[in-house]
Amino acid sequence: MTGAQRARSAIGVGRTRVPLRATYVVILALLYFPIGLLFLFSFNANTQLNFPLSGLTLHWYQEVFEDNALLQAAVNSLLVGVAAATLATSIGFAVSVAVVRFRFRGRAGLLGLAGLPLIVPFIVLGVSLFLLFIFVDIPRSLVTIAIGHSVVAVPFATLILLARMVGLDPNLEDAAMDLGATYRTTLRLVVVPLMGASLLSAWLTCFIVSFDEVAIALFLAGGDPTFPIFLYGQLRFAQRLPVLIAMAVLLMIGTVTLTLVAFRLGRRRA
């Protein structure tokens, strides 16, 4: 056996004493079990989860569509997510083009600033924005939540778009400009279309970050709650739990689909 064959057998097909596939399966089963339990609970006839189950029902799903406050909260989350994702993706795009294509004073600073929200605990950012909006007399609302979410989503958008921008051939932009386009037109007609899949992937990632976020949102919400805030407020009422879980399961199916789409788009660029 040659060295290369030996290496391949040990990395790829050979056996070590660590049962990796079994480890993977066990950890994944542990990850799925509690979610599966919730899923089961949303079909449970009783408001408490006791074994054996007392019966299965679709009643809670039906109740979701009769609960206007619940539906409104979901719509609010959608609006906040769209606004935050659009803002964060625009900022991430501008940062990645500026950092990859230009040499200027403040370049490292811009890159650092776009990544910094990742290392500030959410509660600190939440209370800071809370005080800022009080200080400048901006009433808290869905708008202030969207602003907060746009900030925490910027690092995600920047990381995704930076990776794509680095791989983009600068000759394409030079060609467009040689043919008379201004740099703005070049960005709009050449760079944005070339980065399409990554832009969508970044947007979806930011949307999901916002859609699921509650720690910052709790400090920035006015009267209208997002879905996670609504959920958080209602959790203490045991009777409400099955309906809330039914709604959360429906929304989870949506976010999982979006995540898989973002993941596919993200891979396609490579």
Place this chain on the structure above:
Amino acid sequence: MLGRRGALRFLALPPYAWLGLFFVLPLLLIIVISFRPETGPIDFDDPWAVSLVQYQRIWETPVYLRLLAISILMALGVAAAATVLAYPIAYFLAFRARERAVFYLVLLLIPFAASYLLKIMAWRLMLGQEGAINSFLQFSGLTSGPLDLLLYSRAAVMIALVYVWVPFAALPIYAAMQRIDRGHQEAAADLGAGPWSRFWRITIPLSLPGALAAFFMVFIPTVGEYVTPSLVGGTEGFMYGNLIQDFFTSAANWAQGSALSALMLVVTLLLVAVALRVVDVRRLAA
């Protein structure tokens, strides 16, 4: 290159402005407010006075500093556990799953994308007095009454958070492992290194930047947690984040809350800076 420099301004200014206004400015604001002497809601029209009284109070209240230390230790524990559990997942995906890697990765993305509150709620159902574990234990006859020790504890907070973060932590480790050149392994094997030796001396060092990224991506959100402790922690699981939250909600003592927040900000940034210096990521990545 006509017009490019003009475009730069139009590219660089909006991000600077937006993040300056809604990220840097608010952080500076809490630092400034933390030096005000008020002990209740602040009327910003009042004259500004500089005082160290908020920091003095933190220094004189051992409970606050103890809670900060406990929260840091809990976050270190959660981050370590999540990274250790995520490592074999990433290893399997990168080196063993081969042509089915995408399938296994998608399986991992589903719990990753499930709502955070939903996952915490799942642990309430798992650990509660009438929860799945107790219910199952009684149903199967292993115990006669409900065990009370599961929910509302520090352990419950940590279990729920490790659970939330494992799929998240696997992704940067997986990305780092994918970048490892298989040639290193073959060269080491040619030179007579066994599988364990290759694992310790090639795979571990080369995947360390990813593992470190995973560790911090878990540590930072965990150290400032207040939502999870409020749902599954009870009084025992109370964290530093809950303390800050109290000062901005029920206690409405903004200056004190700002000082506590500023302290957490400084401690977190220091920990990250020290860790980056000690481990020297750039040397590892090279």
